[in-house]
Amino acid sequence: MTEPATASDLAARAQAGDRRALARLLTEIENRTATAEAALRILYPLAGRAHLVGITGPPGAGKSTLISALIGAVRATGRPVAVLAVDPSSPVTGGAILGDRVRMMDHAGDRDVFIRSMASRGHAGGLATATIAAAAVLDAAGFPIVFLETVGTGQAEVEVAAVADTTLVVEAPDMGDDVQAIKAGLLEVADIIVVTKGDRPGADRTAGRLRAMLGTALEVLVTAATNGAGIPELLDAIDGRAAGLGARGAGGDGARLARARAQLEGIVAERIQARILAAARTAETEVLLRAIAAHEVDPYTAADRVIAVLDGAPRV
Amino acid sequence: MTEPATASDLAARAQAGDRRALARLLTEIENRTATAEAALRILYPLAGRAHLVGITGPPGAGKSTLISALIGAVRATGRPVAVLAVDPSSPVTGGAILGDRVRMMDHAGDRDVFIRSMASRGHAGGLATATIAAAAVLDAAGFPIVFLETVGTGQAEVEVAAVADTTLVVEAPDMGDDVQAIKAGLLEVADIIVVTKGDRPGADRTAGRLRAMLGTALEVLVTAATNGAGIPELLDAIDGRAAGLGARGAGGDGARLARARAQLEGIVAERIQARILAAARTAETEVLLRAIAAHEVDPYTAADRVIAVLDGAPRV
Numbered sequence: 243m244t245e246p247a248t249a250s251d252l253a254a255r256a257q258a259g260d261r262r263a264l265a266r267l268l269t270e271i272e273n274r275t276a277t278a279e280a281a282l283r284i285l286y287p288l289a290g291r292a293h294l295v296g297i298t299g300p301p302g303a304g305k306s307t308l309i310s311a312l313i314g315a316v317r318a319t320g321r322p323v324a325v326l327a328v329d330p331s332s333p334v335t336g337g338a339i340l341g342d343r344v345r346m347m348d349h350a351g352d353r354d355v356f357i358r359s360m361a362s363r364g365h366a367g368g369l370a371t372a373t374i375a376a377a378a379v380l381d382a383a384g385f386p387i388v389f390l391e392t393v394g395t396g397q398a399e400v401e402v403a404a405v406a407d408t409t410l411v412v413e414a415p416d417m418g419d420d421v422q423a424i425k426a427g428l429l430e431v432a433d434i435i436v437v438t439k440g441d442r443p444g445a446d447r448t449a450g451r452l453r454a455m456l457g458t459a460l461e462v463l464v465t466a467a468t469n470g471a472g473i474p475e476l477l478d479a480i481d482g483r484a485a486g487l488g489a490r491g492a493g494g495d496g497a498r499l500a501r502a503r504a505q506l507e508g509i510v511a512e513r514i515q516a517r518i519l520a521a522a523r524t525a526e527t528e529v530l531l532r533a534i535a536a537h538e539v540d541p542y543t544a545a546d547r548v549i550a551v552l553d554g555a556p557r558v
Numbered sequence: 559m560t561e562p563a564t565a566s567d568l569a570a571r572a573q574a575g576d577r578r579a580l581a582r583l584l585t586e587i588e589n590r591t592a593t594a595e596a597a598l599r600i601l602y603p604l605a606g607r608a609h610l611v612g613i614t615g616p617p618g619a620g621k622s623t624l625i626s627a628l629i630g631a632v633r634a635t636g637r638p639v640a641v642l643a644v645d646p647s648s649p650v651t652g653g654a655i656l657g658d659r660v661r662m663m664d665h666a667g668d669r670d671v672f673i674r675s676m677a678s679r680g681h682a683g684g685l686a687t688a689t690i691a692a693a694a695v696l697d698a699a700g701f702p703i704v705f706l707e708t709v710g711t712g713q714a715e716v717e718v719a720a721v722a723d724t725t726l727v728v729e730a731p732d733m734g735d736d737v738q739a740i741k742a743g744l745l746e747v748a749d750i751i752v753v754t755k756g757d758r759p760g761a762d763r764t765a766g767r768l769r770a771m772l773g774t775a776l777e778v779l780v781t782a783a784t785n786g787a788g789i790p791e792l793l794d795a796i797d798g799r800a801a802g803l804g805a806r807g808a809g810g811d812g813a814r815l816a817r818a819r820a821q822l823e824g825i826v827a828e829r830i831q832a833r834i835l836a837a838a839r840t841a842e843t844e845v846l847l848r849a850i851a852a853h854e855v856d857p858y859t860a861a862d863r864v865i866a867v868l869d870g871a872p873r874v
Contacts, residue, residue, distance in 0.1 A: 279858050286856035301617070495851065502850035505857035506843070507835060510864050514834050515827050522826060534818035535811065540602035541821035542595050548826050 249280030256281070257288060259383050261356065268358055271375045274512075282375055285382040292381035293484040294497070296406030296431075298392045303412045304438035307467040309389055313349050315477045316387055322354035324385040328373050328392045328402050356380065370401040371508035374501050387484075403431045405504055407497045408483045410476075412436045413452070415444035432460055434479055440466035522548050565596030572597070573604060575699050577672065584674055587691050590684075590828075598691055601698040608697035609800040610813070612722030612747075614708045619728045620754035623783040625705055629665050631793045632703055638670035640701040644689050644708045644718050672696065686717040687824035690817050703800075719747045721820055723813045724799045726792075728752045729768070731760035748776055750795055756782035838864050 247255075247266065255263030270278035297305055309325060316323040349355040360373050377388050392402050403409045411432040429435075435456070437449045445464050452462045461479060465472035487495055527548055533539040563571075563582065571579030586594035613621055625641060632639040665671040676689055693704050708718050719725045727748040745751075751772070753765045761780050768778045777795060781788035803811055843864055849855040 283856045283858050287853050290853035498851035499847060502847045502857065506847060506850060506860050506864065507838075509857055509861035510838060510868075511831050511835065513861065513865060514868075515831060518830050519823060519827065522823075527822070531815060531818045531822060534822060535814040537603050537606035540599045541818065541825055542599050542602075544822050545825035545829065548822065549829060552826075552830075 247277075249277045250284060252277065253281040253284040256379055257285060257382055257384075261353070264356060264379065264383060265358065267379055268360070268376050271372050271379070272361060274372070278375070282378065286378055289378040289381035292377065292385055293387050293408065293480070293487065294377050294381075294390060294406045294501075295387060295480055296390045296392070296403040296409040297412060298400075298403045298409065298431075299412030299436075300414075303414045304467065305391055305412050308412060308436065308438055308465060309391055310349065311465070311467050311470060311473045312389065312477060312480075313355055315473050317349070317352065317354065319477075321386050322356075322384065323387050323389070324356040324380040324383075325358070325389045325391060326373055326376055326380070327357070327359045328369065328390060356385065370405060370504055371512075373402050374405055374505055387480075400431055401504075405497065405501045407487055407495075408433045408480055410434045410436050410480075412438055413448065414439050415442045415448040429456070429460075433483060434476070435460050435462040436476060437462065437464045438467065440464040440471055441468050518552060521552055524551070526551065563593075565593045566600060568593065569597040569600040572695055573601060573698055573700075577669070580672060580695065580699060581674065583695055584676070584692050587688050587695070588677060590688070594691070598694065602694055605694040605697035608693065608701055609703045609724065609796070609803065610693050610697075610706060610722045610817075611703060611796055612706045612708070612719040612725040613728060614716075614719045614725065615728030615752075616730075619730045620783065621707055621728050624728060624752065624754055624781060625707055626665065627781070627783050627786060627789045628705065628793060628796075629671055631789050633665070633668065633670065635793075637702050638672075638700065639703050639705070640672040640696040641674070641705045641707060642689060642692055642696070643673070643675045644685065644706060672701065684824065684828065686721060686820055687828075689718050690721055690821055703796075716747055717820075721813065721817045723803055723811075724749045724796055726750045726752050726796075728754055729764065730755050731758045731764040745772070745776075749799060750792070751776055751778040752792060753778065753780045754783065756780040756787055757784050834868060837868055840867070842867065 247263075252263055252267050252270075256267050267278065267281055270281070297309060299305055306327075313323055313325070349357070358376070360369070360376055373390060377390065380388050390402055390406055403411075409431050411429065411434075413435065415437060435452055437445050437452065439445060445466075449462050449464050456462065463472055463476050463479065465476055467473075487497075530539065530544040530547060534541050534544055563579075568579055568583050568586075572583050583594065583597055586597070613625060615621055622643075629639055629641070665673070674692070676685070676692055689706060693706065696704050706718055706722055719727075725747050727745065727750075729751065731753060751768055753761050753768065755761060761782075765778050765780050772778065779788055779792050779795065781792055783789075803813075846855065846860040846863060850857050850860055
């Protein structure tokens, strides 16, 4: 499908902004390959300048349309921009849903706009780790702003939103009583609330309700993709936050430390867990699984036995 | 808030169907307490008879309304029924969203209907493990059918659906082109597809489209909560699958083995990971985290160092 490439080749081409190399490297990251790891060891120290902006909210809130408008606004300032669309919905097939991406196709011909879906491989924490790694690659490639779009309001979305420097939570008007309305967990990671579809009559009411609920804790902005209303103000608010973030090298900024912790603990846990679960896949464990399934033994007692065997086995 | 209770008290009262004891024990399970573990060690061998029926699909598909109708149909046969509403959306606050639950309040006065939300504590895999444990408690308490409702279509939902004996995937009419439409990952865990809101004109078209897409691989049923159309047929299809499931003690049934594996690996991984991450929380790790945040060291190199220290530390 693609030519063979060493990790150092791939890293060098990605750093230079080669789109095919970027796409290839992001696939390697999704698949957690040794090539991805080797390239990230090279690229990570070159990153640290980009502003990572999470955009989350319920399906139908208009996230993709909003991002398309924001891309236009960023491009109007002359800056390149990247979007990682994070989709934790399809772990079984492992393929990201590209449906909404077509709305961003306005920018398909622009070489300074890089849009990519990130699908879930393995557990939710792994998706956050992979997204952080992908953002670091785009950062090293020189994109000064990287949007991290998530498709829903689940746990994986909150995990991704929690590691962005700035998180926008997007809501459409008139969804106040719906189960799709902003969840408490999302509000807690929000930096800016965006009410989309501002040309609808309910938009100002929704914004007012949110402002009443939130007090002065969070900025609530109203946008309308149809006429671009509110988009420049939103980009100003985003850029204003970038100015306030910790300088590169300070290492004391909350979101940067949260990303560092998510990456380090994710990598350590994944490696150790892989070793442990591989070591635990014995004939004895298979017998225990059948006994659990038959309700002859409880899973805690079975886990005790597995761990006792592991503790007696060669050191992990 | 509640009186102190030993695990064996709690287990005995839960087994007898005491609703306060059940509610209390499910909270202990959500919080992964030692009391929960001790009670589960007692109750797990008493379980193995219930039919676990997962119900999943996008927000707005009508899952809660469908479940309310199914509860009525099960009760009409004289059987008690339990519902676990699994909400992975609010990990930050740790509180389950009860919004849609009110639609099930028709059955609030019925002592043979037990409805409970399960919130997410920690990672998504942990939610599946907790839900399986909660289902085992309801199983041991004598509920012959336990509905596992999930609120969305994310990874956690698929994980929960994958461990049910029978999984219904619910879709409303006329959502074919929407990002909320059935995701490939959900179809792969589905046993029965239910098109709700069958009184709407688009319902038969949606069912036809799904049948054309799926061939004979899956049964596609249409229901209408307004007049109860299709509900008895759906309960028949569910009960028909229960009859075909492996007898208790056989231990060879796919869903039962999948649950056993999810539980065993979840418990083993959680214990080992807790030990590992606790052992890794050293002053040296804090220095590494700041170095990662400052992009002075890549997270893989940092993970190498942490694991090297752990491997040299007292055996895990």
